[in-house]
Amino acid sequence: MINHSKMKLGKNAPRHDVRTLQMAQYLQPEALPKIPPSQEWYDKVSQWPMMMNNKIGDCTCAAAGHLIEEWTAYTGKEVTLSDNQIVAAYSAITGYNPKTGKNDNGAVELDVLKYWKSTGFAGRKISAFVGLEPANLDHIKASVFIFGGCYIGLALPISAQTQKIWSVPPGGLHGPGAPGSWGGHAVPVVAYDANGLTVVTWGALKQMTWGFWQAYCDEAYALLSPDWLKANDVAASGFDLAQLNADLNALKK
Numbered sequence: 001m002i003n004h005s006k007m008k009l010g011k012n013a014p015r016h017d018v019r020t021l022q023m024a025q026y027l028q029p030e031a032l033p034k035i036p037p038s039q040e041w042y043d044k045v046s047q048w049p050m051m052m053n054n055k056i057g058d059c060t061c062a063a064a065g066h067l068i069e070e071w072t073a074y075t076g077k078e079v080t081l082s083d084n085q086i087v088a089a090y091s092a093i094t095g096y097n098p099k100t101g102k103n104d105n106g107a108v109e110l111d112v113l114k115y116w117k118s119t120g121f122a123g124r125k126i127s128a129f130v131g132l133e134p135a136n137l138d139h140i141k142a143s144v145f146i147f148g149g150c151y152i153g154l155a156l157p158i159s160a161q162t163q164k165i166w167s168v169p170p171g172g173l174h175g176p177g178a179p180g181s182w183g184g185h186a187v188p189v190v191a192y193d194a195n196g197l198t199v200v201t202w203g204a205l206k207q208m209t210w211g212f213w214q215a216y217c218d219e220a221y222a223l224l225s226p227d228w229l230k231a232n233d234v235a236a237s238g239f240d241l242a243q244l245n246a247d248l249n250a251l252k253k
Contacts, residue, residue, distance in 0.1 A: 005161040007202050010057025010106035011153050011184035014219040017110060023130040023139055023222050026244050035138065038193035039145045042205060044073045050203040051086045057106040058090040059201070060186040063151060064116055066200040067188045068124050071148050071228045085122040089115065109153050109186055109219055116223075127229070128244060132220040137210065141192055143222035150189045152199070153219040155180035160216075165196075166208035168215050179216050 048069070051062035065081045072079040087098050093115050095103040113129045120126075132139050132150060143150040158176040159169040169177040187206070191198035196209040224244075 002162055002164050004202065006054075008053050008055065008057045008059065009156065009183040009185045010053070010059040011186040012106045012108045013184065014153060015108045015110050020110070020131045021128075021244065021247055023132050023143065024136070025247075026130065027139070027142065033146070035141050035145050038191075039141070040191035040193075040198065041070055041074060041144070041148050042190045042198065042200075044078075045070055046073070046078060047080070048200050048203050048205065049080060049083070051081070052083050053202055056087070056090070056096070056101075056104050058086060058096075060107040060109055060112040061086050061090040061093070061121070063186045063188045063200070064089070064112060064121055066190075067149055067151065067223065067225070068121060068227075070188070070190055070200075071225045074148065075227045075230070079124070081122050081124075089119075089121050092119070106184070109151070109221070112186075113151070113221060113223075125226070127224040127226055129221045129223050130244070132222055134217040134220050135214065137213075140189070140197075140213075140220065143220075144189055144192055144197075147222050147224060148228045149223075151221045151223055152187060152189055152217055154185045154187065154216045155218045156182040156185050156216060158182045166206065166212045166216075168209070168211045173215060179218075184218075 048066060051065050053059050053062040065086050069078060069080050090096050090107065091098060093111055094105065094107050097103055116126050117129065132143055140150065157178055158181045160166050160182060171177050173179060187199035187201045189197050189199050196207055197213060199206050199208065
């Protein structure tokens with residue numbers, strides 16, 4: 001029987017910034033490639049390290065590490081960040097002290113994304129991030145297909161601790177199925193199909209149903225990785241990169 005109750009979470013409540021650009025502003029429907037009914041970006045990845053999320057609440061940083069691993073596996077030579085590199089980023093963002101264990105209080109996804117863009121994880125940066133509407137499933141699929149995944153937050157219920165596939169429990173969104181009754185968790189989406197999505201968590205792939213997504217996903221972001229954009233032709237299709245760059249430059253002023 002699966003029991004993840006001893007695993008760590010670590011995603012704090014979403015913080016929304018009105019300056020966060022939204023993916024919907026930059027999609028060009030007439031130029032978008034056909035979004036396939038299913039897509040996976042995990043087959044070439046050799047392993048999914050725990051990245052310390054079994055011991056500390058660094059899921060927001062482990063999720064970043066797993067996306068870096070996936071992108072590089074598909075665009076060149078797989079890069080797997082060490083536990084020390086993940087923890088160093090977590091410490092820089094939150095003030096966590098790995099020697100004493102103090103300040104292991106998790107992180108806000110927006111803070112992690114800003115750090116990732118400005119400083120990077122072991123020097124590996126994202127070019128930009130844009131917000132997604134969790135309820136817009138077409139945009140979620142487009143993000144996974146075009147950008148090689150997306151970075152999301154879940155308000156996990158207690159019922160998720162023992163499920164092989166994350167799904168809404170028979171009792172619905174009450175009791176052990178109540179959103180956030182276990183806590184907040186950050187994961188990367190690396191695949192989808194008609195049945196649901198696949199994410200990476202605690203060193204392994206994990207499936208969730210679309211119903212679970214709609215019930216428990218409370219934030220989602222598409223990320224623009226230089227590695228991915230340079231190597232994947234589809235990433236340039238149907239997305240207005242020039243306008244996004246112009247808007248990002250305007251925000252700096």
